[in-house]
Amino acid sequence: MSAHTHQMTRTPLQTAAFVLGIIFLVVGVLGFVPGITTGYGAMKFAGHTSGAHLFGLFQVSVLHNLVHLAYGVAGLAMARTWEGARKYLVWGGVIYLLLWIYGLIVTGPHAANFVPLNTADNWLHFLLGIIMIGLGVAFSRRGAPRRPFAT
Known part of the structure; x- marks a missing residue:
């Protein structure tokens, strides 16, 4: 009697979404770690007056960190399928480009x-938006992988 094992293989597209999901989770957690986040x-919770900076460089708040955690969870969940991974990378990248534009326009006590x-x-x-869209487009050029016929 042989046991059937189902080995799940990720496509490069799914791997990219998975890795970015992990990175966003790590960044979200690090945003709550004093020392790694200066001015902790x-x-x-939110707003431009938050004095905390991840790695002493990137201004963060509780809301900002929670968004990173949510992006990470979304990346892991959507990386489970080829189509989900593509949507996560492309549309997630679009959202980051919109956030870049928002950050350029909305500054100070507004x-x-x-x-x-x-x-x-x-x-x-800006870089995340370009990278995410680039990965989503580059790794999905051939289309979704086809499942082999059962024998």
Whole structure:
């Protein structure tokens, strides 16, 4: 009697989404670690007045960290399928490009400035948007993998 084992293999597209999901989870957790996040005591839930900086560089808040955690969970969940991974990378990248534009336009004490963003955040969001869209497009050029016929 032989046991059937189902080995799940990830496509490069799914692997990219999975790895980015892990990275976002790690960044979200690190945003709550004093020392790695400087000015931890000055962290606000939201808003431009949060004085916390991840790695002393990227301005963060509780909301900002929670968004990173949510992006990470979404990446892991969507990496389970080829189509989900593609959507995560492409549309996630579009969202990051929109966040980059938001960060360029909405600065200082403005009612719409609920996510603390500084110049480093803005340019990281731009790079993430380009990278995510690039990975999503490059790894999906051949289309979804076809399942082999059962024999």
